[in-house]
Amino acid sequence: MTGTTLDTTVPYLNIADPSFSITSDVVHEARERSWYARTNYGIAVLRYDEVSKLLKHPKVRQGSIAWPAHNGITEGPFVDWWNSWILNKEGEEHHRLRRLMNPAFSPKLIARMVPRFQALATELIDNFAEPDRCEFVSEFAEPYAARVIAILLGLPESEWPIIARESATLGLAMGVTFRQELPKIEQALFTLYDYVDELIADRRRNERDDFVTRLVQASRDTDKLSEQELRDGLVLLIFGGFDTTRNQLGLAMQTFTRHPDQWRLLAERPELGRNAVEEVMRVNPTVRWVTREAVEDFTFQDLEIKAGTTIHLFNESAGTDPRVFGEPSFDITAQRPPHFGFGGGAHHCLGHFVARTDMSEALPLLAKRLRDPRILEGAEWLPDSGNTGPVRLPIGFTPGS
Numbered sequence: 270m271t272g273t274t275l276d277t278t279v280p281y282l283n284i285a286d287p288s289f290s291i292t293s294d295v296v297h298e299a300r301e302r303s304w305y306a307r308t309n310y311g312i313a314v315l316r317y318d319e320v321s322k323l324l325k326h327p328k329v330r331q332g333s334i335a336w337p338a339h340n341g342i343t344e345g346p347f348v349d350w351w352n353s354w355i356l357n358k359e360g361e362e363h364h365r366l367r368r369l370m371n372p373a374f375s376p377k378l379i380a381r382m383v384p385r386f387q388a389l390a391t392e393l394i395d396n397f398a399e400p401d402r403c404e405f406v407s408e409f410a411e412p413y414a415a416r417v418i419a420i421l422l423g424l425p426e427s428e429w430p431i432i433a434r435e436s437a438t439l440g441l442a443m444g445v446t447f448r449q450e451l452p453k454i455e456q457a458l459f460t461l462y463d464y465v466d467e468l469i470a471d472r473r474r475n476e477r478d479d480f481v482t483r484l485v486q487a488s489r490d491t492d493k494l495s496e497q498e499l500r501d502g503l504v505l506l507i508f509g510g511f512d513t514t515r516n517q518l519g520l521a522m523q524t525f526t527r528h529p530d531q532w533r534l535l536a537e538r539p540e541l542g543r544n545a546v547e548e549v550m551r552v553n554p555t556v557r558w559v560t561r562e563a564v565e566d567f568t569f570q571d572l573e574i575k576a577g578t579t580i581h582l583f584n585e586s587a588g589t590d591p592r593v594f595g596e597p598s599f600d601i602t603a604q605r606p607p608h609f610g611f612g613g614g615a616h617h618c619l620g621h622f623v624a625r626t627d628m629s630e631a632l633p634l635l636a637k638r639l640r641d642p643r644i645l646e647g648a649e650w651l652p653d654s655g656n657t658g659p660v661r662l663p664i665g666f667t668p669g670s
Contacts, residue, residue, distance in 0.1 A: 279303040282313055284581070290653040291557045292585045300586050304570060311579030312572075313558070317590040319570065320582045320609060324559065328567040332560030332579055340447045347442065347455050353501035369487045369494050370502060378480060379626050385420055386630040389413060394638045402645065405522055405662040406515070409635075414514035417627045418507055421480050422468060435460045436511040443656060458504065465503040514624055516555035516651075516658025517610075521545075521632060523659070524553045526644055528599045532636050535601060536669070539633030545601040546628045550610035551588040552599055555658050558583050559609060584609045639666040 280299035283289060290296070299306045300315035307313075314320050323329060337348050393413055397403045415429035415436070424432070438457035441450040472485045484502065487494050494502070525532040535545055563578040574580070588608045589597060611624075645663040 280306040282306045282308045284308045284310060284313070284654060287652065291583060292553075292653055296583065296586055297589070300590065305572065308581065311581060312574075313581045313583055315583050315586045315590075317587040317593040317606070320584075320587040323561060323569065323580060323582060324609065326561075326567075326569070328563060328565050329561040329580060330564050332562040332581075335562070337442075337447075342448060342451060345451075345455065347451065347458060350458060350501055350504065351442075353498065354505055365492065366494075366498070366502075369492065370484065374480075374623065375483070378478075378483075379623055382420055383626065383630055386417065386627050387634065389416055389420070390631045390634045394634065400668050402663065402665045403639075405664045406519055406659055407661075410515045410518040410659075410662075413518065413627070413631060414511045417514065417623075418510050421510070421623065422503070422507070423477065423479055423481060424464070424468070431460070431464075432507060432511060433515075436508045439508050440512050461504045461507055462500060464507070465500050468503065469499060510623060512656070513555055514627060516656065517550065517624070518628060518631065519659035519662050520553045520555055520657075521549045521628070522635075522642060522662060522664060523644065524549050524599065525636070526642050526664075529641060531599060531601050532642065533640075535633055536636035536640070539637070541601050542629035542633040543625060544603075545632050546625055547605065547608060548599060548601050548603065551594075551605060551608040552585065554584045554588065554608065554610035555656055556584055556610055557654055557657055582609065638669045639664065640669045642666040 280302055282296065282299060284291075296306075296313075296315065304316045304319045305312045305314050314323055334352070337343065337351055342348060390409075390413060393409050397408055403409065411433050412429055415433040416426045418424075418432055419426045419429055435457040438450075438453055439461070441447065442454050447454075468481050469485055472479075472482045476482050476486075481503070484494070484499060525535075531545075535541055559582045561580040561582065563574050563576050563580065565576045567574055588594070588610075591597075593606060642664050643666070645665050647661060647663045649660040651657045651660060
C-alpha cells in the first residue's frame, strides 16, 4: 500500500499472522466499529454495501496481477500465464476476452450435463470405502471436481487424478512457498498445456457441439482468440474450476454439519440445491477475500485512497453483515441479496454457471445419502484467509438410500 492516510481510531487487523482468521469474532467486531479496517497490506472492507460499491468502482482494478512480483518472480512461463488471465485484464482487453469466451459457457450446454453430474455424484457415494464414514475430500470433493472438468472438456474421466494433481500443484502459487515451489509449479503448467494442446488439435480435426469446440471456433472469427489466449484460457479453466469446486464442497459440508435441520430439509426438497449453494457461499465462501488496487487517487466514504492502495474486500464479513442480513442465520429457503463468492462487477467469475450447476446437483444427493453428518477427528484445513477449504475432512454419517 502506498500513501493512503488512515484514521488510527479504526480497527487494525494483522492479516499476515498465521493464526489470523477472516471469519473470526475479531473481524466481526471490527465490522461493527467501522466499514473498513487497517491491515499490513492496505485496507480491508468489511460491510456489504461498501464491498458492493468498491467491486464496481471505476478507479480500482483487479489486485492479484502483482502477486508474482511480490514474491520476486518477474518473468518466465508462469508469469506469462498469470498475466494472461482474463481476471488480470482490464478495460477493452478484458471485455474482448469475455465476449469471445462467453458463448462457450452457454447455460443450455451446461444444462445438458446435469444427468451426468448426478450419475457421477451417485457413483462416488456408492464407492465409499466404508458404509457409514468417508474422507470427504479424497473420496468425493476431489474426484467430483476433477471429473466435472473432464466431462466439460471431453477428456477421459479416468485421467481425473492427473487433473487433480497438476491443478493442486499449480495452486501452490497462491501460497507463501510460491518462490520455492516454482520449478514444480511450472512443470505442472507444462503438463496442463500438453493436455489442452491435444484438446485443441482434436477439436480442429473433429468438431463437436461442446465447450472446447466453441472456444476453438471463437478463435476463427475476425475478432479472435489467439492461439496462446486459447491455451491459457483452457489451463485457467482446468485449474480454477477444480480448485474452487473442491474447496467449496468441503466448506458446504462443514456448514451443514452446523445446521442439521437444513441438511434434512435439502434431502427432502432437492429442488433447493441451487439456493443451498448460494446460502453456503454467502456464509462460508472458499474465496475469503477479493483484492482490488486503486489505479488513481479517489475519495470513498470520506476516506482518501491513494493510487496503489491494496483493497481487500472480505466476502464472509460482507455476506453476514447484520445491516443487510439481520441476525446470523442459515436458511436455504431464504431469498438473499447476491453474495460475492464469484466476485462482482466486470470481473464476475466467467465459469460461475458451471460451478453453480455441478454443486447444486451434488449437494441434494449427498443430503439424501449422508444422513446426520458429523465431522470426525483428523480434519485438516487450509489457513482461513485468501482461498480456503479442507485438506482432509473425515465425516461420519447414517447411510440413506
